[in-house]
Amino acid sequence: MPVARPESSDSRVIAHVDMDCFYVQVEQRKQPELRGHPTAVVQYNAWKGGGLIAVSYEARSFGVKRSMRGDEAKSVCPEIQLVRVPVARGKADLSIYRNAGSEVVAILSRKGRCERASIDEVYLDLTDAAEKMLSETPPESLEVIDDEVIKSHVLGISAEPSDVRQAVREWICRSNADRRDKLLACGAFIVAELRMQVLKETQFSCSAGIAHNKMLAKLASGMNKPAQQTVVPFVSIKSLLEPLPIRKMKQLGGKLGCSLQDDLGVNTVGDLLQFSEGRLQERYGINTGTWLWNIARGINGDEVESRVLPKSHGTGKTFPGLNCLKTIAAIERWLSKFSEELAERLEVDLEQNKRIAQTLTLHASAHKATESQSQKKFPSKSCPLRYGTTKILEDALNLFQAGLREYLSSSSKAYGNGCSGWGITNLSLSASKIVDIPSGTCSIMKYFHTQDQSCSSTKEFNDKEIFEAATLSTSGSESYLMKHLQEPQTECHEDGTKMNTLMQTHLEDESRMFEDKACAQTNFSREISSLSTPVKKNEPQLDSVGEDAVIKDAAGGNRSRDQKGKALKEKQGTSSILQFFQTKNCFQEPKEESVNDMQETTESSCSVPSESGGIRSLHRGADQSRVDCIYKIDEIDPNVVDELPREIQEEVRAWLRPQKRANNTMRRGSSITHYFSPNKNL
DNA sequence: ACGGCTACTACA
């Protein structure tokens, strides 16, 4: 449900930029011979020529519509060129469009706050830029005005068609105009400029709306397409909205809009004006009621959020009708592909944007197989996200099992895994709760994060530990590196349960110690501690440097590191120390024990049944960390450090150096050891 | 149950 937000100002300059049939343009750039021809992008081709997801304007003029099948489009427009969406791992892969969208965002974000609203839509807050222009080079002072500005559509301008251009020119340059209009005029200049830049640098055309808020800008961007822009002056708002069918408004295209029509007889936005705020609140709740009252008047306080990156990554597929998945084996096959794609995208996000995702969620829809399940929805399930394809797969499978168990629980009969009882028609996996890695971690992060895929031993709970690719906590009180790049350890505790109880007391000690001895830290650990989110009182800031850490190659260390290093170097072009860390390649298929091992726990905030029928605790705060990959620190040839970029050489040397720890008895067996000890609860 | 895939927000 939409919610009302106070309006910070009624003279902001907000733009909504909408790419024209974006997927088509992306394909036309790739294949220029398609330009000018009726073209559509279609995904999958098996059934009736696949479904259209983007249609060029040439094709639209033939009556081709989105959501037609490919065959249908061909019959309406025989010369249409159908371009298939790329397929990877047996499913549609939209990454080329996502990446193209990023190109556009990079340009549009130059002039003000930029919010990526979808793969092909962006909101801009150009208030500051417009005010600057108005004070420095107001439109009335300009001698030449770009044609792209003159071609703007300005709502409410009355002129004969032959005079429109002149009327727009005058509106833009009026020296006695309302300040709000002048700001919008400046916005029109800025947006025209941006759109030209986008065209020049990406070859993509776009349309835009320029108004005083997001809602109006969005409305306007769709009014004149393709490759045009539309301005909504303040005085035109009323006449724009009054006759507008209610369902044209964003957020009112679905059930809410339907309810307004059916229950209140509201067919246009103007019709809404007759209802008091109280009445609307009565019917739709405080928030939505106020929101409705506001939008009827063109009031919308939504801020343009500064966000150019997505808040989540997802991948999934539908399996309609007889294609539904009926066995765990089939589920696993697909989850495996999804895990791969997700891990890949997360990896790119980490590398490019220094962000990590914290939550893995599995969504599914199920076929109704029995009456008892017919109404029941397959529940979605989440758990902490661990990086690496195999870990994601392992967790996803557990989430699925948990969901399935719940889904089937109501049915009178107990269904086995066979081909009985259920069929999955939609399955997807997503990664969310993405947070930035604090700056300063990046230098070293780059060199270690890539170990994820290769680092997937499931004997992890019994191993000594040093690195963890990425794991997470729900507490948010520890640093990223603490969770991911663990210090060498001095001890290995096998009993996670005991450790947990010990931890509580040790944490406080550790916290005090940290404050006292912060300067004794190595560079490496200093970086670690600098990463920490601001320390709250009583929240431990952990720090520990293992003196005699044993770092071993979890793969067994049979090959010399030089061999392994060379092999990887050629393949990946990375420095050898990194390869050393990467080459443990302790790639193992998940073993059942890894799940069956799980002990029952009573304190978990979220428990899912494990395959063995035990309970697997998912959110355990600080105890999330596991470590899989182990190295012998003295196996690292100090010379390879020279191959690292200078900015991290010191960090690594300090870390490799035997620690001088005069007064460090507390460190041995200190809380970090417990903190990162094997945790059988997870 | 053939409009597939993705992603966001609000809410309980």
Added chain:
DNA sequence: TTGTAGTAG
């Protein structure tokens, strides 16, 4: 916090 529902392109 996790999970659901609604919305949109």
